[in-house]
Amino acid sequence: MAEGVRVEPDLNFIKFLKKAGGDSMKKCFQCATCSVVCPLSSDNKPFPRKEMIWAQWGLKDKLVADPDIMLCHQCGDCTAYCPRGAKPGDVLGAIRAYAYTHYGFPSGLAKLASNGRNLPILILLPVIIIGLLWLISGGAHIPDAETMRTVGFGHFFGHWEFPWLAKNVAFIDAIFLPAVAFSVFAAYKGVKSMWDAMVEQVAPESDFRPSARQFLVDYLYPSVVEILTHKRFNECGANKDRVKGHLPLLLSFIALFAVTNYGFIRKDIIGIFNPAMHGPIPLYDPFKILANVAAVALLVGMAIIWANRSRLEEEQGAGRTFYDWFLIGEIVTVGVTGFGAEIVRLLGIPSLAYFLYFIHLVSVFMLFFYMPYTKFAHMVYRTFAMAFERFRDSNFVNPAVTDDE
Numbered sequence: 579m580a581e582g583v584r585v586e587p588d589l590n591f592i593k594f595l596k597k598a599g600g601d602s603m604k605k606c607f608q609c610a611t612c613s614v615v616c617p618l619s620s621d622n623k624p625f626p627r628k629e630m631i632w633a634q635w636g637l638k639d640k641l642v643a644d645p646d647i648m649l650c651h652q653c654g655d656c657t658a659y660c661p662r663g664a665k666p667g668d669v670l671g672a673i674r675a676y677a678y679t680h681y682g683f684p685s686g687l688a689k690l691a692s693n694g695r696n697l698p699i700l701i702l703l704p705v706i707i708i709g710l711l712w713l714i715s716g717g718a719h720i721p722d723a724e725t726m727r728t729v730g731f732g733h734f735f736g737h738w739e740f741p742w743l744a745k746n747v748a749f750i751d752a753i754f755l756p757a758v759a760f761s762v763f764a765a766y767k768g769v770k771s772m773w774d775a776m777v778e779q780v781a782p783e784s785d786f787r788p789s790a791r792q793f794l795v796d797y798l799y800p801s802v803v804e805i806l807t808h809k810r811f812n813e814c815g816a817n818k819d820r821v822k823g824h825l826p827l828l829l830s831f832i833a834l835f836a837v838t839n840y841g842f843i844r845k846d847i848i849g850i851f852n853p854a855m856h857g858p859i860p861l862y863d864p865f866k867i868l869a870n871v872a873a874v875a876l877l878v879g880m881a882i883i884w885a886n887r888s889r890l891e892e893e894q895g896a897g898r899t900f901y902d903w904f905l906i907g908e909i910v911t912v913g914v915t916g917f918g919a920e921i922v923r924l925l926g927i928p929s930l931a932y933f934l935y936f937i938h939l940v941s942v943f944m945l946f947f948y949m950p951y952t953k954f955a956h957m958v959y960r961t962f963a964m965a966f967e968r969f970r971d972s973n974f975v976n977p978a979v980t981d982d983e
């Protein structure tokens with residue numbers, strides 16, 4: 579006689595899901611309507627029905643190693659059609675939030691950044707770092723309107739008679755380069771743990787590992803193209819407007835990334851040989867124009883996402899979670915303070931411009947430093963989960979997991 583399967587639920591995990599917006603999962607009676615209506619689920623590897631039962635049973639390890647939780651784009655179609663109001667889209671969102679903390683490195687920081695009660699600490703950390711550097715830099719005074727018009731925020735961290743590297747550039751680099759390097763390393767550690775766990779779950783017997791070329795060309799590159807074209811987002815039914823907000827947001831991030839790199843090369847590299855490059859980038863510079871267009875696209879995209887999220891909460895009863903609103907708050911603050919500081923500078927109000935610029939630096943620091951642990955992490959985890967999906971479906975791996983397992 580076959581022995582029964584012993585299920586050992588992780589009660590803390592179930593508690594986390596309930597708090598993070600997945601408290602409706604107990605209502606699920608396994609009708610599978612959600613897997614049928616999900617536009618992204620395939621016939622041979624359907625989701626999210628199986629995730630619903632795993633979540634009810636508290637099977638944490640199985641869920642965090644399940645690529646399908648990252649492949650879900652939270653379109654809400656399943657939630658709209660679920661006859662029991664079990665909100666599978668929200669449950670998957672809550673599992674993803676848990677996974678970012680589970681894989682987060684270092685785990686203490688990941689736990690800190692995943693809880694709304696820690697928000698004051700999360701804000702205070704960059705406020706103290708940037709505030710202290712502002713004080714010790716010798717730049718802690720407000721310039722007059724005329725100086726500000728000429729040098730912009732170029733003297734925010736003071737000024738020295740050293741033509742090769744502006745003091746402001748040196749301080750900005752000292753704050754942001756380590757923060758971004760740390761964030762990239764933490765994201766790498768998290769994604770690697772996720773990939774290893776997925777391999778262990780999906781193909782424990784396979785000793786095939788893709789070569790670097792194979793991984794980049796066959797798995798990662800097509801996934802990035804798919805993300806840039808928003809192919810999967812376009813398949814959403816109940817929540818079509820999401821793509822209208824998400825696409826401009828994604829494109830604005832890419833544009834701002836290009837502009838930041840341009841600024842880095844201009845001020846930090848060319849500026850060493852040509853000190854005139856240290857000042858503000860002129861308004862007619864194509865990269866400055868791109869930056870301003872991107873800032874508008876970011877704010878428009880965020881407004882659509884904000885309205886959309888509020889509608890979901892009102893119409894579908896989606897839970898109001900720290901996980902969703904922290905990222906929205908961060909991006910809105912980055913956009914409003916960045917744009918606002920620029921306008922107020924041009925209007926000649928230095929004290930307000932400096933205040934907005936300070937908040938802008940704090941919000942940019944938060945966005946990047948906490949990236950691997952917040953909803954922003956979906957950008958990285960989903961990209962690699964999509965690459966993993968291709969790896970899983972390749973001839974090299976025999977899928978070991980089916981919907982009913």
Ligand code: SF4
Nearest residue numbers: 606607609610612660
């Ligand atoms: S979540 Fe809803 S639609 Fe999906 S299996 Fe459960 S009851 Fe059915």
Ligand code: SF4
Nearest residue numbers: 616650653654656667
């Ligand atoms: S939210 Fe959308 S993508 Fe995610 S499981 Fe539901 S239907 Fe599929």
